[in-house]
Amino acid sequence: MKADRLLIDCHAATMVEGGTAYGAIEDAAVVIADGRIAWIGPRAELPQVEAVETEYLNGRWLTPGLIDCHTHLVFGGDRSGEFDQRLGGATYEEIARAGGGIVSSVQATRAASEEALFASAKTRLEGLKATGVTTVEIKSGYGLDLDSELKMLRVARRIGREGGVHVRTSYLGLHAVPPEHRADRETYVDKAVDEILPAAHAEGLVDAVDAYCEPIAFSTAEVSRLFEKARSLGLPVKLHADQLSNGGGAALAARYRALSADHIEHADDDGVAAMGQAGVVAVLLPGAFLMLRETQAPPVDRLRAHGVRMAVATDCNPGTSPLASMTAALNLACVQFRLTPEEALAGATREAARALGLQDRCGTLEVGKAADLAAWDIARPAELAYWLGKPLLHARWIDGRRS
Template sequence: MKADCLLIDCHVATLVEGAALYGAITDAAVVIANGRIAWVGSRADLPAVEGAQVERLDGRWITPGLIDCHTHLVFGGDRSAEFEQRLGGANYEQIARAGGGIVSSVKATRAASEDDLFASAMGRLAGLKATGVTTVEIKSGYGLDRETELKMLRVARRIGREGGVRVRTSYLGLHAVPPEYRDDRAAYVDLAIDDILPAAHAEGLVDAVDAYCEPIAFSTEEVSRLFDRARALGLPVKLHADQLSNGGGAALAARHRALSADHIEHATEEGVAAMATAGVVAVLLPGAYLMLRETQAPPVDLLRRHGVRMAVATDCNPGTSPVASMTAALNLACVQFRLTPEEALAGATREAARALGMLDQVGTLEPGKAADLAIWDISRPAELCYWLGKPLHHATYVDGRLA
């Protein structure tokens, strides 16, 4: 077998479903050729390899590169003042209705140049990469006009070219009603659906379409219009669903065969069952749950009972989840939502890939998939969920190249 790189003296958590815990292989070897995984297994079964650079990893563990499948990484300014307000007793809805929240980030994002947005996002991306992330989903939604939404999506594409990670973009035009449309909501919905989305799609800036379905955001009818337009353009959809209330978001995501329904703290059993039937992934976002000091956790037991796949993401954003560490998200998912470490790690690899429609490319360590690997200074995979703040990441490969 001809190869470019051979990794030995290591252990591997393949995260392949149905295998041993974590899909673990001890005393393993990984063969990389042309940016893909050519072979992975026990070193005792390693076939003859020609031409490969051999890397000895001194007993370290390898996992698939982690996947952050829900972020708002590109934005202007910050909202640390609102953090203080929440600590003083104000809740998310009160801040939003007073003109804060998403709208305050819109103002800062509109004022920022593409270079400014790129530079600030790269700083946050550094935190994700330092915790083993190789694929990032990035949403728009802080522009809420044609110029700025396209600007955000262009920056996201630039991060994919220059940031050393894979990037998937999501158009989130139905995130909030901008101030200039406060008295003509319907006109903004028309703009977001009939003007901005087609323009972004025509420029090749959109991989999926997202929306925020809540009483303080957009209705199921408005979101359905957006999703119908997305489908007409051949774009998959996903949804911020049932975060603050039971608005039927999980069921709406299921009706539209969404890739994922994200947050879902208030989803009902009926909504969960619909997600299971439709194959919708539940993306759990423990950073937002922590920062908003919520008390109703996602219905994890219902998700397990109905066989709904669970992904974990940071929800990195300026207002409700200023989290730029994937391993922190893993810890919080275990501590707050009672995921097992294996569920959490699968949620940041295999199920996160599924939530982005990328499971055929990344998310597990299997022959034929991209050689996106994270190498860790740990003695067992559970440490990735156990430590909070301890540096564990040793190195990352993206497309078979050492990042």
């Protein structure tokens, strides 16, 4: 067997279901050819390999590269002042209704150049990469007009070309009503659905379509209009659902067979059951839960009971989740939501890939999948959800190349 790279003297948490915990292979070997995994298994069973390069990992653990499947990585400015306000007792809803929140980020993002947005996003990206991330989802939604939404999505595509990660983009036009349309939100919804989305799609900037379904944001009827347009363009959908209240977001996501419903702290049993039947992934966002000091956690037991897959992401954004560490997100998901360390790691690999529609490409260490890998200075996989702030990453590989 000819190969570009052989990784040896390691243990592999393959995250393949149905076998050992974490899909673990002790004393493993991984053969990489043409950017993909050509062979993986116990070193004792390794076939004869003619490799260009052999790397000895000295007993380290290999996992799939981590996947952050929900971020708002591209934005202008920050909202640290709102952090002060919330600590002083103001609620997220009060800040938003007073003209802060998403709208303040819109103003800063509109004012920023593409170059400035790219530079600031790259600084946040470094935190994700340092915690093993190889694939990132990036949303628009802080532009809320044609030029600014396209600007954000172009920056996201550039990050995918130059940032050392794979990027999937989501058009989040229904994120907030911009200030100029506060008195005529219907006109803005028309623009978001019928003008901005088709233009972004025509330019090849959109992989999925997202919306924020809450009383302070958009109704199920408004989101349905956007989702119908996405369907007509052949684009999958996902949804910020039931974060602050039970507005039927989980059920709406299920109705459109969304890739994921994200947040879902207030989803009811009917909504969770519908997600299970439709195969909608629940994306849990513990950073926002922490920063907003929420008390109602996502219904994890009901998600398990209904067979809903659970992903974990940072929700990296300027207002409610200034979190740029994937391993910290794993820890918070375990501590706050009572996921097991194995569930959390699956949520940042196998299930995160599913939440982006990438389960056939990445998320597990299997023959034929992309050689997006992370090697860790740990003695057991549970340490990835145990340590807070300790550097654990030894190396990353993107499509088989060390990055």
